[in-house]
Amino acid sequence: MARRTGRRPGNPDTRESILASARETFAEKGYDGASIRAIATGAGVDPALVHHYFGTKDKLFLAAMRAPLDPAELIDAAADGDRAEVGTRFVRLFLRIWDGPGGAAGVALLRSAVGAEWTTTLFREFVVTQILRRAVPKLGLGDEQGPLRITLAASQMVGIAMARYVIKVEPLASAPSEVIVAAVGPSVQRYLVGDLPGVFDQSEPSRVR
Amino acid sequence: MARRTGRRPGNPDTRESILASARETFAEKGYDGASIRAIATGAGVDPALVHHYFGTKDKLFLAAMRAPLDPAELIDAAADGDRAEVGTRFVRLFLRIWDGPGGAAGVALLRSAVGAEWTTTLFREFVVTQILRRAVPKLGLGDEQGPLRITLAASQMVGIAMARYVIKVEPLASAPSEVIVAAVGPSVQRYLVGDLPGVFDQSEPSRVR
Structure with missing residues (x-):
């Protein structure tokens, strides 16, 4: 991992040095434990320069991960609207990203x-x-059920990403995206806001079916 | 990739040479196109030795993949019994393997x-x-619907493997396996033998709900 010394504003290498230090620091300390100051020190630059290049810590993290999109935008877009269709919207937006130019990333x-x-x-x-x-x-999920519900939904999304875009197994890889939405949307809907007997004994008050 | 020349029965390196040649040949020619003869030639051994060490082409492939189990055994075990519970059985057996000594593999x-x-x-x-x-x-699935149904189910299994065992995201990673079975079993059930409106216009005759 390249380490740079001295502040070199305007140098494109500086940006890469910051990202490399960010990756290392986030992996080592976790997101919460990684300070902009520590990342700047690792890159041999002034913390102000990190803010100048990347803005917030969130944005720096997304850049360090080379994320094809800000998950916050996907979550906001999918959460808006009828709760009975939130799973379908999630899968549809997710596929739109992966089927588009962000898919390679x-x-x-x-x-x-x-x-x-x-x-x-x-x-x-x-x-x-x-x-x-x-x-x-x-999504208005409670702290007790929310995390497991979201990670179950995420497991199905990651599985589709793996099978359709990484491993590319047919006929899943070439199926029209609306076929995948129709197949997978109801599963994601159930994980997010549906009844899950055997998983949760009681519904949380915030849950919407 | 190590290439060996000459037949050296009893040499443990021979086994590894055959596996290395198998990986290369299967990747290059596909399973159907890869002959035992070509794999043996790649390893510099006699085809009879490949049969002697590994038996069938299937078994050689599984060994080359370092598969933690023969999927045929999982499929047979899950397919036996009440069709209304096939999804649950699949997920339960799948988790038993991953939670057991085969998980690391x-x-x-x-x-x-x-x-x-x-x-x-x-x-x-x-x-x-x-x-x-x-x-x-x-599973008695027709050739028209079967492949998409199985790959949808596989996408959920791969997603659980990724989220629970590779990425290890909580609370999914530490949830009791029966909680995962209760959550994911119905999705797999639906993919395998359930109604999938918007995916298939008509049921195939062999389909059982």
Whole structure:
């Protein structure tokens, strides 16, 4: 991992140095434990420069992960509207990203996520801080059921990403996206807001069927 | 990749040479196109030695993939019994393998599957020849609906493997396996033998709900 010394504004290498330091620091300390100051020190730059280049810590994290999109946008777009269709909207928006120009970045992200222990740790931090923390309140899920519901839904999304875009197994890989939406939407709907007997004994008050 | 010349029965390196040649040949030619003869030539051994060490081409393929189990056994065990519970049985048996001593091999298999283009090709061949071809007739699914149904179910299984055992995102990673069975079993059931409106216009005659 390249380490730079001295502040070199305007140098494109500086941006890469910050991202490399961010990846290392986020993987080592976790998202919450990684300070902009520590990331700046690792890159040999002033913390102000990190803010200048990347804005918030969230945005720096997304850039470090080379995320094809900000999950917050997907979550907001899917959460808006009829709750009876939230699973379908999630799957539809998810496929739109993967079927579009962001798909290649998504494949690269998944490939790197499972490539080594430290990149897996980074990906887990990504799921927890960028997806779980936002989706639980945004979908009005309680803290008791929300996290398991979201990770179940995420497991189905990751599985579709793996089977359709990484492994490319037929006929799933070439099926029209609306066929996948029709097949997978109801599962995601159930995980997010449906009855899950044997999983939760009682509904949380916020749950909408 | 190590290439050996000459037949050296009893040499443990010979076994590894055959497996290395098998991986390369299966990835390059596909399962159907890869002959035992070509694999033996690649390893510099006599074809009879390949049969002696590994038995059938199926068994050689499973050994080359370092598969934690023969999918045929999982499929047979899950397919036996009440059709209304086939999804639940699949998920339960799948989790039993991953939660057991085979889990580490499963994680290694998934990691290697997405590591490079050629290992991904190999994994796709594995899914098609060892899972699809067996599960479609074994579950009495028709050739028209069966392959998509099985790959949808596989997408959910792969997603659980990724989220629970590779990425290890909580609370999914530590949830009791029966909780996962209760949550995911009905999805797999629906993919395999349930109604899928918007996916298939008509049921196939062999389909059982």
